[in-house]
Amino acid sequence: MEITTERVSIPVDGRQMPGYLARPKSGGPYPAVIVWMEVFGVNSHIRDVTERVAREGYVALAPNFFHRTNPTIDVGYDEAGMAAGIAEMQKLRADQMIADAKAALAWLRARPDTTDRTGVMGFCIGGHMTYLTAAETDVAVAASFYGGGIAAPQGPGGQPAPIQRTNKIRGKILCLFGGKDAMIPSAQVSAIRAALEEHGVRHEIVVYAAADHGFFCDQRATYHEASAKDAWERVKKLFAEELRS
Numbered sequence: 202m203e204i205t206t207e208r209v210s211i212p213v214d215g216r217q218m219p220g221y222l223a224r225p226k227s228g229g230p231y232p233a234v235i236v237w238m239e240v241f242g243v244n245s246h247i248r249d250v251t252e253r254v255a256r257e258g259y260v261a262l263a264p265n266f267f268h269r270t271n272p273t274i275d276v277g278y279d280e281a282g283m284a285a286g287i288a289e290m291q292k293l294r295a296d297q298m299i300a301d302a303k304a305a306l307a308w309l310r311a312r313p314d315t316t317d318r319t320g321v322m323g324f325c326i327g328g329h330m331t332y333l334t335a336a337e338t339d340v341a342v343a344a345s346f347y348g349g350g351i352a353a354p355q356g357p358g359g360q361p362a363p364i365q366r367t368n369k370i371r372g373k374i375l376c377l378f379g380g381k382d383a384m385i386p387s388a389q390v391s392a393i394r395a396a397l398e399e400h401g402v403r404h405e406i407v408v409y410a411a412a413d414h415g416f417f418c419d420q421r422a423t424y425h426e427a428s429a430k431d432a433w434e435r436v437k438k439l440f441a442e443e444l445r446s
Contacts, residue, residue: 202225202226202255202256202257202258203225203226203227204223204224204225204226204252204255204256205223205224205225205226206221206222206223206224206248206251206252206255207221207222208220208221208222209221209222209262211262211264211304211305211308212304212308213268213300213301213304213305214297214300214304216268216269217268217272218264218265218266218268218272218301218304218305219243219264219265219268219272219273220243220262220263220264220265220305221243221247221248221251221262221263222251222260222261222262222263223248223251223252223254223255223260223261224255224259224260224261224314225255225256225258225259225260229260229314229315230313230314230315230316231258231259231260231314231315231316232258232259232260232315232316232318232319232320232440232444232445233259233260233261233262233309233310233312233315233316233318233319233320234254234259234260234261234262234319234320234321234322234440234444235261235262235263235264235302235305235306235309235319235320235321235322235323235334235340236250236251236254236261236262236263236321236322236323236327237263237264237266237321237322237323237324237326237327237328237330237331237334238263238264238265238266238323238324238326238327239286239324239325239326239327239415239418240283240286240287240289240290240325240326241274241275241276241277241278241282241283241286242265242267242271242273242274242275242276242286243263243264243265243275244275244276244277245420246418246419246420247263247324247327248263250263250322250324251263253433254322257437257440257441259320259440259444260309260312260314260315262305262308262309264301264305266293266297266298266301266330267289267290267292267293268301269292269297270289270292271289274286274289277420278415278418278420278421278422290326290357293326293357293358294357294358294360295333295356295357295358295360295361296358296360297358298330298333298357299333299334299337302321302330302333302334302337302338303337303338306319306334306338306340318341318443318444318445319340319341319444320340320341320342320343320344320372320440320443320444321334321335321340321342321343321344322343322344322345322346322436323344323345323346323348324346324347324415324417324418325346325347325348325349325414325415326348326349326350327346327348328345328346328347328348328349328351328376329345329348329349329350329351329363330348331343331344331345331346331348332345332348332351332363332364332374332376333356333363333366335370335372335374336363336366336367336369336370337366337369339371339372340372341372341373341443341444342372342373342374342375342439342440342443342444343370343372343373343374343375344374344375344377344435344436344439344440345374345375345376345377346377346417346432347377347378347379347382347384347385347414347415347416347417348363348376348385349384349385349414350362350363351363351364351389351393352364352389352390352392352393352396353389364392364393364396367396367397367399367400367402368400370397370400370402372403372443373402373403373404373405373439373443374397374402374403374404374405375404375405375406375407375435375436375439376390376393376404376405376406376407377407377409377417377432377435378390378406378407378408378409378412379408379409379412379413379414379415379416379423379425379428380408380409380410380411380412381410381411381412381413382412382413382414383414384414385414387408390406390408393406394406405435405439407431407432407435409425409427409428409431409432411425411427411428412425412428413425416428416429416432417429417432417433
């Protein structure tokens with residue numbers, strides 16, 4: 202599907218949150234999907250994922266939730282980029298992240314080229330943000346890739362972690378992890394599964410035994426092609442079932 206892209210701004214808390222929008226060039230209206238970034242910002246990988254989502258027939262938006270402290274962050278997957286991203290991540294607050302999620306959702310739904318069906322996906326801290334968005338908004342579906350800190354004792358800013366909000370999730374959620382990911386121990390994956398089961402949330406958890414953290418990103422040394430391809434097929438199927446039905 203032919204698409205078009207543009208840089209946009211989303212109003213939130215009296216500020217402007219930068220975003221990257223990709224959408225089908227014609228037709229519609231289409232379901233919308235929020236794509237939450239990693240700590241590296243809305244960089245070339247996140248823009249590529251956003252465009253891939255749009256080619257499947259969705260209006261896709263990748264907002265920068267570091268906008269309060271670093272609205273232009275766009276770094277690579279080297280040591281300097283990781284340090285810069287982690288520094289920004291440590292400044293996050295869960296309540297502000299929720300405000301950003303609600304603002305992005307409202308902005309998408311106000312567009313004439315979108316339907317009222319919205320999904321969300323994200324990677325690493327964006328996977329954390331995806332779980333948080335699923336709990337604190339009415340998105341129909343969520344796909345969280347190696348979301349770190351979901352089952353931590355506390356969330357960003359010392360506020361409740363996403364796992365403590367599991368009872369609020371109303372849509373279906375897909376959680377994708379790497380079996381070799383030391384950043385997200387198997388005990389945390391088990392805790393997430395138990396919380397979803399306890400609260401009757403429709404869910405699927407997939408652990409790719411041969412994959413490490415960041416397995417979906419072909420710009421990272423940990424890229425695992427087989428796992429990435431399988432994960433993408435699962436996401437496409439999930440979004441088609443939940444956003445087009």
